[in-house]
Amino acid sequence: MTLPTPQNLCLAAIPQAAHPALINLATDYLSACHHQGLNPGPWPEDLARIWYYSEFVARAAIRHPDRFLALLASGDLERVYQDGDMARRVQDSLAPARDETDLMSQLRQSRQREMVRIAWRDLSGAATLNDTLADLSTLADQLIDGALHWLHQDLVRRHGEPRDAAGQPQRLVVLGMGKLGGDELNFSSDIDLIFAYPRSGETDGERSLDNQQFFIRLGQRLIKVLNEKTADGFVYRVDMRLRPFGGTGPLVMSFDALEDYYESHGREWERYALIKARAVAGDRDSAQQLYALLRPFIYRRYLDFGAFGALRDMKALINREATRKGKDQDIKLGEGGIREVEFVGQAFQLIRAGRDPSLQLRGIRPVLERLAAQDLMPAYAVRHLLEAYDFLRRTENRLQMVADQQTHRLPQDPSDRLRLALSMGFADWDSFERSLNRHMRRVHSQFEQVFAAPQGGDDDEQTTQPEAQRDLASLWLGSLEQERALAVLKERGLTDPEAALTALTQLRDSSACRKLTATGRERLDRLMPLMLGVLSGLQAPDATLERLLRLVQTIARRSVYLSLLVENPLALSQLARLCEASPWIADHLTRYPLLLDELLDPRSLYAPPGRQGLLDALNDELVQVPQDDLEQVMDRLRLFKQVQVLKVAAADIMDVLPVMKVSDHLTWIAEVVLERVLDLVLEQLVARHGRPRCLIDGKPFEPGFAVVGYGKLGGLELGYGSDLDIVFLHDSRGAQAMTDGDRPLDNSEFFARVGQRILHFLGIFTGAGRLYEVDTRLRPSGASGLLVTSVTAFADYQLGSAWTWEHQALVRARPVAGDGRIAKAFEAVRDQVLQQPRDEDALRQEVREMREKMWKEHATRDPAWFDLKRDPGGIADIEFMVQYLVLAHASRHPQLTTWPDNIRILESLIETGLMPRDDALFLMDTYRCFRDRIHELTLQELPARVPASDWTQEREQVRAFWQRLMT
Incomplete structure (x- = not known):
């Protein structure tokens, strides 16, 4: 084996200029090995390259060659740590610590070993970025937690265990902020911490301390053992300035004190900081309680577009500071740097995560991925x-691995630049810089698109505004002389500028506006000139302004909605268009300002989803709230309904949907809501009382429950604000009809409670409004009958006791939610009832008499007007004729009972030859035309009537049909 020498160190991949320095490092290392009597073994393959990239790794090996050789021999440089490996390493290293000095030494030795390992793996290409960031974060967690545990036990020996008033032991919670909290710690990072403990009390030792004093001492000692520089270096630079009241605040606070601080004094930047807060050490179980306390402060339950302005201001401050300190070459704080990526993701979290808990994530990468998945940002933008x-x-990390120093500045020295470029896999600095600049340009472009102020906000920008916009701002503020103010309003197309000016003045001077905070007032002052500006080009600017001002009056105190409109010119434009087109939509938005969010994306606003899309949307909405939190579930159901109805109305008013599709969508919304409400009610009652059971002919049977829709719901013809006519059915029968839970109920009582709770769910008012008004009087025996009827009793009633008008109603009935078995049974009963042979003359007389009674009670008394629904020649005449024909002929033509809606029944009448094609087509067209006009009038908040001179020919022809058929 060839012994290592400085000369046989493999330097082929190293720039020639760096060879002397590396040879010197190799010489020092071999000398250190020789001094300790160690055999250095052969040079590791990657050693020269890694030492070139990181003098920190080289110096660590020279100072402690024994530890370096042990690390090489361990195999840890080649493998990914599994869960628990880092914790065991750190625990084993701290176990021998006898006193605080010993603890500090062991902490530093453990840190250095793992940091050398992490750097080696990263620089050699053995680790991914995910591996590196995870290892750095886990190492910090374990070192902090290990030190805290040791120090806690040491203090307990002196003062006893800290306990609350109930005697429960208390532990410190250490919150890691920033990249540590997000599990994305960089190589040579400070750590930002906040200390908290659950509850007040005192220690149980002879030298008792108040809990806060105990934890203050514990926190002070923890900072010291981590932060203090010794011969072994330091563990982490600790920064506590993110705690409440910053450097002047108490070092440690109880959970209650923290909650009170953030409720009373919390600032926008603290919301931003707390997004990533994570318990990195101490009492992680109690930390869950702390997260629950902090969550309402961090994540608002409404869409908080005010966060854009706050983050924009924060970034501007960072930019000014970076410029002042010459940090234009800073990859963290400079334009297009790391901070801008984080700001983009966290802005969406601050705005939306209160409504969408799936965005309540700590790491920036999963947040961005979630934004793409939800189509909140374009996929290509997120990829960039x-x-x-x-x-x-x-x-x-490569910058910081050079010398284990916290730096984000690009090097200026050519040799340092080359080293960075090579460590990043580039052949030279120029190619690295081109790639870096491309990435930073993309980041800054996305940052600008997200954060760029849509209108000038500061003094410099104001001076560049067009004169017309400055006039509008002055007009709103009341500083424009009256003659000029009236002229400006007239230029915007207003026909009554005096009335408009008066309305604006009244709003500006109203108590709602006078009581605004400084932030709210600033947002209102920015919004109003923009709102006046969008009136140009509208057909009805006077009426639109009146509706917009009512909306502003309502939302003024919730300035987040003002921010939404200021930050999103497209949303403001859509708002003006919709308010112009429909006072109903304007009123809907005024009553439910949460819906303003829907204006942000016209693609979605004017494209209401189909039935499956509605189911998916409702599932997405409800999955975000605990199902046992009925208040939130009710609010989310109402919000879902309001959002979907708004989309239908917007598509309707802009002629995107034909009348039949409008009713289809409104009916689907009701069906989806009914299905989910029924599921929720059954889930609650089954949990309390068990499932209904019975025996039929000695065999076990599990009965079900279903909802049948009548009228417009049954006929798929719902309009805006329509009631729901519904009947409840169950199929329990036989013996032992009881639920099987610990608190059993008779099945009839169980199903009665199901019906009652459904009505409660649908009809109760909450802060988010009401779902639907419900009418159950079409059930057997009407208001005096049982709320929920068995299928058998329903069949007996319909076949033996029901009036003709009840059979007419059955024509437009169908199952809309619940048990499919009952749905089939109901359809069989309906077919049987409707297909009975009838005396046509008697039937004609009964139907005619019922219609004449309606004329007398509900027809228009004013000859100047025609009621589209009730008057002779209107919708009711067509419906009664269709119902009569079904009841008269279904015994011979059973296909007439296939459909519950008038249009398809008329088509069936053509197919059976019971009505001439031209006559049926005329009735279909007239029916659609009348219904379409009713939708239009509803959206204009007008009654369903038109001047008597309208549609005279159509009405006369309908009356002629009536005379031929019904007399």
């Missing part, structure tokens, strides 16, 4: 950010 982040983090 992830590629750049990988490149920049590897560059950061």
